[in-house]
Amino acid sequence: MEQSNNRRGQRNDKPEDNIGNGQQFSGEAxxxxxxxxxxxxxxxxxxxxxxxxxxxxxxxxxxxxxxxxxxxxxxxxxxxxxxxxxxxxxxxxxxxxxxxxxxxxxxxxxxxxxxxxxxxxxxxGEATNVRFGDDDSNNQVQLSKAIIEMQNLLMDFTTVKGKDITIDEKAVSELLTLYKCKTRGKPVISAALQRSTFELLVNYTTKYLTRRPKTIQPLPSSQPRQSFQPSNQQQYQQQYQQAQQSYNQRSSMNQLPIDDAYLESEITIHMISLCNLINRLGETRNGTDEITRVTPVKVRQQVYAVLGSRGFCKDNHPIIEKLASYILENIGKYRKISDEKQLEFQYKAIEVVKKFAHLYFRLNAQEPIPSYSRYFDAGNPLQNNVMDGSWDDDNMDNLEVEICSFPLIYIQGKNNSKKILSKAIVLPREKEQC
CATH class of the missing domain: 1.20.5 (Single alpha-helices involved in coiled-coils or other helix-helix interfaces)
Known part of the structure; x- marks a missing residue:
């Protein structure tokens, strides 16, 4: 009993121990x-x-x-x-x-x-072939090169630069007024002289080759000149008629001996007359052959090709000398050259005339015949597709034509298409501000 009471007493003696154990159990729970x-x-x-x-x-x-x-x-x-x-x-x-x-x-x-x-x-044979071979001097590629050579010769011949050259201001002013130029610089004067010279060459050469010798007179330099080259069918027909009249007149005179100076003219007139007769044959006689239609073209091509190779190829040819004197006289109204340079420019004039004559024949040997009378008037807008010159494409809208020194040369194709053989040479000027 005592032990039991002791144990109870021990438990009662420390009640806090029981309280701690309960709290521990509660935390775990x-x-x-x-x-x-x-x-x-x-x-x-x-x-x-x-x-x-x-x-x-x-x-x-x-x-x-x-x-x-x-x-x-x-x-x-x-x-x-x-x-x-x-x-x-x-x-x-x-x-x-x-x-x-x-x-x-x-x-x-x-x-x-x-x-x-x-x-x-x-x-x-080759009767119906109207195209020239690649190696022929009348081929259009070779023709384009000849045109460039002509342009370079003209530029050199019409120069107004240098101490040996004096400009006649009054005559030049009249010429520039004729072409409606507004500026008076030397490049514009030279360009005007190039155009005047080329127009004179075209006019005189055409007249020489298609008219009787006694009718050929130098063109008045003071008058504007217009081209007579056969650039279309109507003009070419007019040449046929002129040549036929000239041929008939000589026939009525019992075919007087041909003057050697006019040999190229006689050949051209006879060629045009023959072509005219063949065309008339095709129009008045029945038939369906192609050769009749092509023959006049082939005859013209071959004759002009021959003249392009041998025409005027003679020392001191009187027509070449006469035409050289004409262009010297014409350009002499606008500029004066010192005596030391006279002989040099006489030689240059001869070269210009010879180069032009051969270029003229080769142009007229093409089929169809190119147009080489298209000049762009002053004031026209610039056009890169048909004009060549010095200008900035970004500034084109502010520029216009001052003068066209060399014509546009092109072949008129079907449907109004154009094949450009040489672009027109143009000097630009600033547009007037409104």
């Missing part, structure tokens, strides 16, 4: 409850994620089903297209085989036609 709550929250969260995944899984299964259905459809379409492709391939292969047979037959026919054409070509 709270910790367990907290962890349990977290686990419950995690379970709820994972349930929600699982539900979302299940939903996404269902959507993916549906999409997979849809894609499977589309795949089946595409596979069916592919199979159909493959079948159609194979069918078309076989059909086109058959057509290709048939085409090969047709091509072989056409090639055989082509060879036969070429042989037949060759026989006709051999019979006609």
């Amino acid at each position: 709270l910790d367990i409850a907290s962890r349990f709550q977290k686990l419950q929250n995690s379970v709820i969260l994972y349930k929600k994620k699982n539900e979302a995944l299940e939903k996404e899984k269902g959507e993916l299964i549906n999409k997979l089903h849809e894609l499977s259905v589309k795949n089946d459809q595409l596979q069916t379409s592919y199979n159909e297209l493959t079948t159609r492709f194979d069918s078309e391939k076989r059909r086109w292969q058959q057509r290709a085989n048939d085409s090969d047979l047709e091509i072989q037959a056409l090639k055989k026919k082509l060879i036969e036609l070429k042989d037949e054409a060759s026989r006709y070509q051999s019979a006609l």
